[in-house]
Amino acid sequence: MSVHTAKRRLAPSDIKALKGERPIVSLTAYTTPVAKLMDPHVDFMLVGDSLGMVLYGLDSTVGVTIEMMIAHGQAVMRGSSNACVVVDLPFGSYQTSKEQAFTTAARVLKETGCSAIKLEGGAEMAETVDFLTQRGIPVLGHVGLMPQLINTTGGYRSLGRNDKEVEKIRRDAAAIDDAGAFAIVIEGTVEPLAREITGKVKAPTIGIGASPACDGQVLVVDDVLGIFTDFKPRFVKHFANLAPVMSEAFATYAEEVKARSFPGPEHTFQLKKG
């Protein structure tokens, strides 16, 4: 009889169980080599639709397609064996109906092998979150600042600064929690509200620009590495500064190619003698 001792990947239920135990660590990931480096250090990797801006140079996440998310979800799965992997559903792929959301989410799970999806939305998406979770699809919610709504909300600014915003985010978080999300991203929200929601909901809250009061934190990996330097919101910290390192490497490569000092003899194939 064989005994299976292989370590299994963290599951969405493991992430949920961390609430109240210790802070949950998450980053976005989009590619295999970065996922490999990140895998031992995070509880879950989010294949975020931020890849539209970070990797593809789009102005917003609105233009991201399901095919992009699946290709990068597969790449991140190939580079990881420890962390739970969650893939974002892109704009337009789930809002029409709960049935559309199920079809898209099932395709993402089948074609990438990831174990959960994320979707943006509050009270208006609660029925969909319930429909998916009842049918075997773990959902990471996303409330507060919702980048897919940029065309109706008009900007990326922190929320919860007036009674109307506070009431909406409070209601959104409660609705997604009651609908069964295993965790809830709170983006761009003032600390007192993030703290209040974290204390009230059953699911762990994962903050991005939502203060240390959340149960865990997520950041965009290119921000953490100091690669994406177009703009730096207040909540971002560069844990490394790779942009100048990369620039210098490209400049040195160009110089050496022009000077014919690269490739050198050690990089060159020769015919074997004799």
Ligand code: KIV
């Ligand atoms: O797309 C993304 O990267 C996200 C995170 C910023 C939470 O949704």
